[in-house]
């Protein structure tokens with residue numbers, strides 16, 4: 001092309017020309033992908049979805065895992081997850097109402113960042129003062145609550161008495177973006193994605209190590225996530241049903257499953 005530099009590397013002009021072509025191709029595909037959202041909404045309605053909130057956390061995890069497993073040379077997992085979260089969030093917002101209510105306590109900035117990383121820029125966001133307000137918003141059509149695990153508030157314990165509200169995601173969804181420090185809650189049915197963790201609450205006053213030991217004797221691998229107000233929150237490896245016999249035997253008088261979430265993608 002006569003545009004290579006003396007070292008054999010392509011010239012800046014040549015690279016820029018290639019970037020312009022790739023960008024046009026990306027845009028064409030992005031436009032097609034965005035257009036499919038309406039088709040998904042119509043298909044869900046035809047399948048009897050009746051305009052119910054279309055968020056499917058397990059399906060999203062499968063989409064992302066499939067992409068992350070494909071051969072590539074330069075795109076990092078972080079880039080792929082970031083871009084597809086944005087695309088999926090936009091797609092979901094085209095299917096019907098979709099809005100966020102974020103409670104971060106003392107970690108408000110981080111909670112807002114985690115909410116945007118997970119759900120993209122499409123859904124409007126309200127920042128609320130109390131966990132109760134976020135949970136109330138999650139009970140309105142298209143509502144998703146993002147609540148921080150820090151701040152010493154056992155908001156997650158309330159979900160034991162509100163089975164319609166389920167934790168469906170732990171944030172962030174890449175462990176290289178930091179430890180689990182918030183969770184997302186909505187009126188959705190949680191489904192297994194193939195690689196999941198179950199969120200389980202107990203009022204047992206045994207030390208965490210003893211609870212982990214008791215669970216493991218029953219073949220359940222658990223790790224403590226948070227503790228407050230006499231309640232403890234654990235992440236259990238795998239997908240457990242609410243009425244699982246092993247959990248019925250686990251320590252605590254008041255205990256139960258409050259949801260399940262795909263494992264972080266980079267584990």
Ligand SMILES: C=C(O[C@@H]1C=C(C(=O)O)C=C[C@H]1O)C(=O)O
Pocket residue numbers: 037040054055056057059060063087088089091092
């Ligand atoms: C498109 C769907 O709805 C939502 C959007 C998705 C997407 O854009 O890939 C995936 C899962 C859902 O949260 C779907 O259910 O397939």
